[in-house]
Amino acid sequence: MRNAIFACGALLACVASAACAQGSASDESVSMFKQMAEVLRHPRCMNCHTFTDFPRQGDDRHRHVQMVVRGPNNSGFPTLQCSACHQTTNVADGAVPGAPNWHLAPLSMGWERLSDNALCRVLKDTRKNGGKSMDALVHHMTDDPLVQWAWSPGGRVPPPLAQAEFHRVVRRWAETGAACPR
Numbered sequence: 001m002r003n004a005i006f007a008c009g010a011l012l013a014c015v016a017s018a019a020c021a022q023g024s025a026s027d028e029s030v031s032m033f034k035q036m037a038e039v040l041r042h043p044r045c046m047n048c049h050t051f052t053d054f055p056r057q058g059d060d061r062h063r064h065v066q067m068v069v070r071g072p073n074n075s076g077f078p079t080l081q082c083s084a085c086h087q088t089t090n091v092a093d094g095a096v097p098g099a100p101n102w103h104l105a106p107l108s109m110g111w112e113r114l115s116d117n118a119l120c121r122v123l124k125d126t127r128k129n130g131g132k133s134m135d136a137l138v139h140h141m142t143d144d145p146l147v148q149w150a151w152s153p154g155g156r157v158p159p160p161l162a163q164a165e166f167h168r169v170v171r172r173w174a175e176t177g178a179a180c181p182r
């Protein structure tokens with residue numbers, strides 16, 4: 001009974017106070033996620049975050065040529081590793097894109113054809129995202145060389161948000177509770 005009265009009092013206090021701003025924080029969070037999703041769904045990211053047994057290439061996301069496959073460790077077939085061609089930086093004027101440790105995202109981090117809600121949940125799911133806490137996830141998106149490569153893509157089209165803006169949006173999404181769209 002005491003608890004019920006307390007809860008009721010807290011609710012009334014909320015109605016009249018800034019504590020109720022929670023709804024708008026989560027609206028802001030959802031809107032941050034929607035902006036993030038436009039980057040995540042861009043070919044510069046999605047070509048590595050596939051559900052397929054091979055990487056994709058180009059803005060039309062065609063199957064990687066040269067019979068390149070995912071392989072046992074997401075780094076190609078033992079005799080044709082990604083690193084045979086992809087160096088730690090773009091080479092040949094960007095004709096061969098590169099960044100340190102270039103390889104496919106594991107299948108659990110595949111994002112193709114996911115709804116906003118599913119994409120958001122998969123991103124936060126520590127069983128699927130490589131055990132990343134929210135801090136680690138923010139760090140990854142604002143610091144990881146494979147992610148940052150998308151804004152120096154060797155003459156290819158970069159994602160729709162500028163790099164610094166993407167970083168701001170990711171941090172703000174986390175600060176506002178990392179809410180997912182319905």
Ligand code: HEC
Nearest residue numbers: 040044045048102103104105106109123129130146147150
């Ligand atoms: C060259 C391939 C490649 C590109 C390009 C790439 N990624 Fe990834 N991504 C990976 C790999 C590999 C991992 C797994 C890294 C790990 O677990 O340490 C990963 C993991 C992630 C994760 C954490 C896992 C998850 O699903 O929550 C996020 C977030 C992410 N990438 C975002 C991006 C974004 C955003 C872009 C584009 C701006 C991008 N990546 C471009 C290969 C890539």
Ligand code: HEC
Nearest residue numbers: 044047055057058066068069075076081082085095103104
């Ligand atoms: C035989 C050389 C070679 C191997 C091996 C190779 N690649 Fe590539 N890759 C290329 C070249 C060249 C391009 C550029 C093609 C273009 O832009 O038309 C490319 C482009 C890509 C792109 C497209 C970038 C974009 O956004 O358009 C991705 C992603 C990619 N490779 C991932 C991989 C992964 C992952 C592996 C290992 C599983 C791998 N590649 C193995 C030569 C190779």
